[in-house]
Amino acid sequence: MKNLVYIQSGGPTSVINSSLYGAIKEAKKHPTLIGHIYGSRYGIEGLIDDNLIDLGLEDDEQIELLLQTPGSILGTTRKKLPKDIHTVEYTKIIDTIKKHNIGYVLINGGNDSMDTCHKIATLVEELGINDVKVIGVPKTIDNDLACTDHSLGFPSAAKYVMNAVNAFSVDAGCFKKGKVHVVEIMGRSAGWLTAAVDLLPPETRPHLIYIPEIPFDLEQFLVDVKKVYAEKGFALVAISEGLQFERDMSNVRVDGFGHVQLGGAASELCRIIESRLDLPTRAIEFSIVQRAFPSFVSLIDRKEAINTGKKAVQAALKGITGKMITFERVSQNPYKIKYLLAPLDKVANAVSHVTPDMIVDNTRMSDKFRDYLRPLVVGEVKLVYKDGLAPVTVLKHHKVK
Amino acid sequence: MKNLVYIQSGGPTSVINSSLYGAIKEAKKHPTLIGHIYGSRYGIEGLIDDNLIDLGLEDDEQIELLLQTPGSILGTTRKKLPKDIHTVEYTKIIDTIKKHNIGYVLINGGNDSMDTCHKIATLVEELGINDVKVIGVPKTIDNDLACTDHSLGFPSAAKYVMNAVNAFSVDAGCFKKGKVHVVEIMGRSAGWLTAAVDLLPPETRPHLIYIPEIPFDLEQFLVDVKKVYAEKGFALVAISEGLQFERDMSNVRVDGFGHVQLGGAASELCRIIESRLDLPTRAIEFSIVQRAFPSFVSLIDRKEAINTGKKAVQAALKGITGKMITFERVSQNPYKIKYLLAPLDKVANAVSHVTPDMIVDNTRMSDKFRDYLRPLVVGEVKLVYKDGLAPVTVLKHHKVK
Known part of the structure; x- marks a missing residue:
C-alpha cells in the first residue's frame, strides 16, 4: 500500500481546491490501495523540503x-x-517520496x-x-x-469578469460627463x-x-477611444494585462531583486489617454479577486474540477503515469465532455491562444467564440454562509514526520 | 392629481435601484393621488435641463x-x-416642476x-x-x-468587502515568500x-x-508592516482611501480642469514599502466594484432599501416635506429598526464617524462595532441568472415632453 501526495502549483483559481476535494473523496474510496493522503506545502517545494x-x-x-475556498489551500509556488x-x-524530491x-x-497546475x-x-x-x-x-x-478543450478555473474567472463588468457598466455610464x-x-x-466580456448584451458590453x-496599435487605440467617448459621453474598455505597447520607462520601480516593475497596463493607458486626449479616466484592475472569488463560480467548472481530481486518482491507481487529464467536448448542445489523457511533454511545451476565427475585431468576438464559452459559464453554485460570510477552509496543518 | 419625480444623486450603491423599485411599487398603489412616475436623468441636472x-x-x-441592478439606473450627478x-x-428647476x-x-443620496x-x-x-x-x-x-443608524448601500458594500477579503486572503497567503x-x-x-473586515475570523482577517x-503615522505603519511580514511571511493590510499621509508630489498628474490627481493611497503606500522596507508588494483597489456588485447584496439592505422607497412616497403623500427617512435600531436581537424622519438641514451639515469606543487599535475594532455591523450583513439575496449572467435593467428612456 502506497501513500498519495497532492500538489498545488502556480497561480490559484476559484475552484483549485475543488479538484483537491475530488481527489480526497476518491482516494478515501480505496483504503486498501491508498494509505495516507498528504498535501505538499507550497507546491513542489514541499517535496524538496520534506514539508x-x-x-x-x-x-x-x-x-x-x-x-467554496478559492486560493491554494496547500500553498503554491512559482x-x-x-x-x-x-x-x-x-x-x-526522491528522498521525500x-x-x-x-506511490x-x-x-x-498550468503550463509551468x-x-x-x-x-x-x-x-x-x-x-x-x-x-x-x-x-x-x-x-x-x-x-x-x-x-x-479548456482549463479548470477559467470558466469561473470568466463568469466573474462577465458579471462584474456587466454590473459596473451601469455605474460607469451613470454620469452625464463620464x-x-x-x-x-x-x-x-x-x-x-x-x-469573455463579449458575452454581455450590447447595453453593458465594453465598447x-x-x-x-x-497586435496593439496605440495610435489607433486613441482614435477609437476618442470616437466612443464623443458618441457615448463615457467609454468602457477591456484590456488583457499582457497587452504589448511602448511603456513610459522614465518612472519605473526596481524591486529588491533588481527586477523592473512596470505599472499596470490599464494605469499606463489611462495616463496616456489623459495626456493625449485630455479625457478623465479610471483604471480598474480586477487583480487577484478575479481568480479568487466564491460567488460567481461556474457550476460546470466546480463539477469538472471535482471530477478531474477523482479521475486523476483513478488514473494513478490504474498504473498510468506521465499524463495530464484533458477534456474533449463531445457535444455542444447539450454540453458534454469526455475526460482523456495527454502526454505531459506535449502539454508542457505549448500554449493555446484565441484562434483568428474566434475574433472579429476590437469590438467583437465571433459566434464561434461565444458558442465555445457560453456553456462553460452556465449554472450557479450555492454557497454556505455564516453571519453573512461565506467561510473558507482552515486547515490544522498536521505535519507528516 | 400631481406627478412624482425620483432623483438619484451622488455615488451609486448596489441597492440604490431597490429604493427606486420600492417607490415605484408604492406610487402605483395610489393612482388617484399620483399621476405619472418620472425619473430625473443625471440627478438634479434632469430638473435643471427638463430631462x-x-x-x-x-x-x-x-x-x-x-x-439586482447596481449603479444609478437613472443617471446621477456630483x-x-x-x-x-x-x-x-x-x-x-421650478419651471420643470x-x-x-x-407634486x-x-x-x-448622501450628504451632498x-x-x-x-x-x-x-x-x-x-x-x-x-x-x-x-x-x-x-x-x-x-x-x-x-x-x-446606518445608510442604505453600506451593508451590501460591507458584505462585499468582507467576503472579497476573506476569499483572497487564502490567495494572498499561499506563497512561501509572499x-x-x-x-x-x-x-x-x-x-x-x-x-468591516474586522468581522472576519482570525485566519483571514487583515493583520x-x-x-x-x-491619525496615521507612516513610520509606525512601516514598523508594523515589517513585523507582520517577518512573522507571517506575507502581510494583509486594509486601508481607507481617505487615509491622510504625506504623498510624493513629484509625479502627480493634472487633469483637464487643472485638478491634481493623486495616485491611489494603496499604490503610494506600496511604493513606500518597497523603497523603505525592500519587500514585494501588491496594491489592490476594490474601486467601483465594491459599490456595484450584485452577488453579495445584503438581504437586510435590499429589504430596507425597498421599504425606504415606499416610506418616502407615503411621507410625501401625507404632506410631509423637508425631511429624510432615517432608521432607528429599536432591537438588537432580533435586529429591528423603526423608520423615522429627520429635518434635512440637520442631516445636510453633519458627518457620522466610527466612534472611539468602536476602535481598539490598528489591528481590531471593539465588540460594540461588531455588534453594530453583524446584523446588517446577514442574509443573502437570490439573483436571477440567464446564461450564466445576472442581467441588469435596461430602460427604454421615454422622454417626457
Whole structure:
C-alpha cells in the first residue's frame, strides 16, 4: 500500500481546491490501495523540503468547505525546477517520496507546473522507480493549456469578469460627463479571459476589447477611444494585462531583486489617454479577486474540477503515469465532455491562444467564440454562509514526520 | 392629481435601484393621488435641463430587475447647487416642476445630495409652492450620514468587502515568500467600510487596519508592516482611501480642469514599502466594484432599501416635506429598526464617524462595532441568472415632453 501526495502549483483559481476535494473523496474510496493522503506545502517545494501535511486528519467540515475556498489551500509556488534532472533538488524530491512511501503524485497546475510534473515523471521513470505514478490536473484561469478543450478555473474567472463588468457598466455610464474606464483583466499571453466580456448584451458590453492575439496599435487605440467617448459621453474598455505597447520607462520601480516593475497596463493607458486626449479616466484592475472569488463560480467548472481530481486518482491507481487529464467536448448542445489523457511533454511545451476565427475585431468576438464559452459559464453554485460570510477552509496543518 | 419625480444623486450603491423599485411599487398603489412616475436623468441636472423620463412606460420585467441592478439606473450627478437660491438653476428647476405638474420630489443620496434636497425644499417653501413635497432617501456606502443608524448601500458594500477579503486572503497567503498586500477600500472621511473586515475570523482577517478616524503615522505603519511580514511571511493590510499621509508630489498628474490627481493611497503606500522596507508588494483597489456588485447584496439592505422607497412616497403623500427617512435600531436581537424622519438641514451639515469606543487599535475594532455591523450583513439575496449572467435593467428612456 502506497501513500498519495497532492500538489498545488502556480497561480490559484476559484475552484483549485475543488479538484483537491475530488481527489480526497476518491482516494478515501480505496483504503486498501491508498494509505495516507498528504498535501505538499507550497507546491513542489514541499517535496524538496520534506514539508508535507496529513489531509486525512482534517475535519470533514473543513474538507467540505474546500468547495467554496478559492486560493491554494496547500500553498503554491512559482519555482521552476532546473532542466538537469541530476541536481540536488531532484535528489531531495526522491528522498521525500521514498521516506513517505509515496506511490501517487498528483500535480494541479498550468503550463509551468505541467513542466514540473513532466520532469518528476521522467525522473522516476529514469531511476526505474516504477511504483510511483505521476498525474497532472489541468488548471489556469488564462485557459492557455494545450491539448484540452479548456482549463479548470477559467470558466469561473470568466463568469466573474462577465458579471462584474456587466454590473459596473451601469455605474460607469451613470454620469452625464463620464470617464474612460479601462478594465485590466488577467491573461499574459492569451486573451481568453478578457474576450469573455463579449458575452454581455450590447447595453453593458465594453465598447472596445483588446487581447494579446491582436497586435496593439496605440495610435489607433486613441482614435477609437476618442470616437466612443464623443458618441457615448463615457467609454468602457477591456484590456488583457499582457497587452504589448511602448511603456513610459522614465518612472519605473526596481524591486529588491533588481527586477523592473512596470505599472499596470490599464494605469499606463489611462495616463496616456489623459495626456493625449485630455479625457478623465479610471483604471480598474480586477487583480487577484478575479481568480479568487466564491460567488460567481461556474457550476460546470466546480463539477469538472471535482471530477478531474477523482479521475486523476483513478488514473494513478490504474498504473498510468506521465499524463495530464484533458477534456474533449463531445457535444455542444447539450454540453458534454469526455475526460482523456495527454502526454505531459506535449502539454508542457505549448500554449493555446484565441484562434483568428474566434475574433472579429476590437469590438467583437465571433459566434464561434461565444458558442465555445457560453456553456462553460452556465449554472450557479450555492454557497454556505455564516453571519453573512461565506467561510473558507482552515486547515490544522498536521505535519507528516 | 400631481406627478412624482425620483432623483438619484451622488455615488451609486448596489441597492440604490431597490429604493427606486420600492417607490415605484408604492406610487402605483395610489393612482388617484399620483399621476405619472418620472425619473430625473443625471440627478438634479434632469430638473435643471427638463430631462425627465416616464418610468410608468417601462416593462414590468425591467422594473423587477432593478432589484439586482447596481449603479444609478437613472443617471446621477456630483453637481452642487449654488448657495444662493435666487440663481438661474433654481428658476429652471421650478419651471420643470411646474411644467410637469410635479407634486412629489424624492431625492436618493448622501450628504451632498441631502444638501441639494434641503435647498429644493427651502426654495419651494419660500416661494409658497405648498403643493410640492420634498423627501430625502438616505444612501451612501461610506455610512457617514448623520441622524440615522446606518445608510442604505453600506451593508451590501460591507458584505462585499468582507467576503472579497476573506476569499483572497487564502490567495494572498499561499506563497512561501509572499507579498505585502495593501487593500484600498472606499471611504473618504469615515472608516466604516474598511472597518468591516474586522468581522472576519482570525485566519483571514487583515493583520492591520487603518481608518481615517485614527491619525496615521507612516513610520509606525512601516514598523508594523515589517513585523507582520517577518512573522507571517506575507502581510494583509486594509486601508481607507481617505487615509491622510504625506504623498510624493513629484509625479502627480493634472487633469483637464487643472485638478491634481493623486495616485491611489494603496499604490503610494506600496511604493513606500518597497523603497523603505525592500519587500514585494501588491496594491489592490476594490474601486467601483465594491459599490456595484450584485452577488453579495445584503438581504437586510435590499429589504430596507425597498421599504425606504415606499416610506418616502407615503411621507410625501401625507404632506410631509423637508425631511429624510432615517432608521432607528429599536432591537438588537432580533435586529429591528423603526423608520423615522429627520429635518434635512440637520442631516445636510453633519458627518457620522466610527466612534472611539468602536476602535481598539490598528489591528481590531471593539465588540460594540461588531455588534453594530453583524446584523446588517446577514442574509443573502437570490439573483436571477440567464446564461450564466445576472442581467441588469435596461430602460427604454421615454422622454417626457
